[in-house]
Amino acid sequence: MPVYRIFLNVDFQDRNDAKSLGTKWDSNLKCWYMHSDHLNCETLVKRYGENKEVKRQSNKRYREKNKEKIAESNKVYKEKNKDKINEKHNCECGGIYRKSDKARHIRTKKHVKYMEALPKLRN
Numbered sequence: 001m002p003v004y005r006i007f008l009n010v011d012f013q014d015r016n017d018a019k020s021l022g023t024k025w026d027s028n029l030k031c032w033y034m035h036s037d038h039l040n041c042e043t044l045v046k047r048y049g050e051n052k053e054v055k056r057q058s059n060k061r062y063r064e065k066n067k068e069k070i071a072e073s074n075k076v077y078k079e080k081n082k083d084k085i086n087e088k089h090n091c092e093c094g095g096i097y098r099k100s101d102k103a104r105h106i107r108t109k110k111h112v113k114y115m116e117a118l119p120k121l122r123n
Contacts, residue, residue, distance in 0.1 A: 005033045007051040007058075008044060018048065029054055 010018045010032040019025075021040055023032045031054045034044060063070060078085060088096050093114035097105035105111055 003035050003037045006036055006038075006041065006045060007054040008032045008034065008048040009051045010048050014048070018044075029058070 005026075007026075007029070008018070008023060008031075010023065015025075015032070018032055021044060022038055023034045023044065025031075026033055031051055032048075034041060038044070085100070086098060088098060089102070090096055091105065091111065093111045095105055095108065095110055
């Protein structure tokens with residue numbers, strides 16, 4: 001299993017306590033972190049909570065840095081799974097939708113009316 005960093009929300013007054021529990025300071029990101037294989041990993045995450053903003057920024061930098069690689073990967077995936085992506089599904093209400101359009105289909109008037117009438121049909 002790969003080891004990765006988990007960033008924590010550690011208040012300034014709790015820094016010594018966090019340090020004694022094995023967390024480390026990243027001076028570039030200005031944030032406390034621990035590795036995912038840390039013994040007290042779950043306890044520390046419950047205690048301090050994950051720093052989602054640092055994680056979000058880190059993910060954003062990765063996407064910007066690897067934009068072409070990600071685009072190529074998506075292109076290859078879409079080409080390999082073209083049939084699966086464009087596969088049509090028949091709904092109980094009589095509508096037809098693709099998997100990517102299911103959420104939109106469920107909100108259509110036709111589907112909503114059918115779902116409202118369904119309990120009446122069963123009785």
